[in-house]
Amino acid sequence: MTQHECDVLIVGAGPAGLYAAYYAGFRGWSVVVMDALPEPGGQITAMYPEKDIFDVAGFTAVKGRVLVENLVAAAAPFRPTYLLGEQAVALTTSQEAPAVVTGASGTTVRAKVVIITGGIGSFTPRPLPADDGWAGRGLVYFVPRLADHADRDVVIVGGGDSAFDWAHSLAPIARSVALVHRREQFRAHGSMVSAVRDLGVRLFTSSEVSAIRGRDTIDEVEVRHKATGESVVLPAQTVVAALGFVANIGPIAGWGLDLAKRHITVDSAMRTSLPRVFAAGDIATYAGKVPLISVGFGEAALAVNNAAPIVDPGMGIFPGHSSGGSPE
Secondary structure (H helix, E strand, C coil): CCEEEEEEEEECCCHHHHHHHHHHHHCCCCEEEEECCCCCCHHHHHHCCCCEECCCCCCCCEEHHHHHHHHHHHHHHHCCEEEECCCEEEEECCCCCCEEEEECCCCEEEEEEEEECCCCCEEEECCCCCCCCCECCCEECCCCCHHHHCCCEEEEECCCHHHHHHHHHHCCCCCEEEEECCCCCCCCCHHHHHHHHHCCCEEECCEEEEEEEECCCEEEEEEEECCCCCEEEEECCEEEECCCEEEECHHHHHCCCCEECCEEECCCCCECCCCCEEECHHHEECCCCCCCHHHHHHHHHHHHHHHHHHHCCCCCCCCCCHHHCCCC
16 A cells, blocks of 8 residues: 555546646646546547547547547656546545545555546446357457457448548558448448448448357357348458447545536536546537547536635736746
8 A cells, every 4th residue: 555645636548638647747747547447548448449539629630548648658758647447436635625535455545636637437348149259259349459459350340430440541451341320321420431331341331240150269250130030141350339339437426525416517617516626538428429539538627727816825827838848
């Protein structure tokens, strides 16, 4: 068990949390970042490090892994302390005294301000009905390394952004890519659907994977049309089940925060219902919220700057323009 003291504790090392670590360091504060995952990057690192991200200002597209590396590098000069593989399980806070967060291992962090940037919390993929024990033998739920599926026949199940992003990324390196969706309409962005069609990916709509066959690993997949019952057999060594996931914010739900459907409600300054506690990124919600990484960056900056008078009563909320050199 260890004890830490800092100006700001950031709970969550996803993009919003890493940007908050940079911005708090920029303001001259000591920072601790705590996350249950063993590496920084949150959902990006765990689920799609090789996927292109399109909503970050200044980049036409940027790989998730590269974005995380750049965010870590931006914060590095300010030397934040990372407590990775440490789930935040308990919080005590008041107007009069610094907040104390306890980790699952018993580690405690005493901080003047806590900023929760826990994203969607922990996430469990929704299972493929035809799984039948194929997970780890060709059936995967995420694609952290595209190269693992080079020169393979790949069948992707799903109709959302992740399914189409993986189809778009895998098509140039795989032997073949097919996408199966149970509905006629897709949930993915129209431009990405068009791009995947242009790459020659076979799209099976109103269809489902009815069987997966092979010996030790997957050899083929049977796809059945839901209306006609007609089936087609596709070669496959990889099946990607991109069916979404179930999120859980874990112990944070019991901290006494004002919650709305597993999200923390905040005001326009990113303040939560608890003293000294702010929230930013996907876990924060308010009227008009748009859950984009780019929005999360802005929320992280708002949280840090509005926390300034708590960290140091002599500080103002506005940090000065970054083009003007050091803050304050």
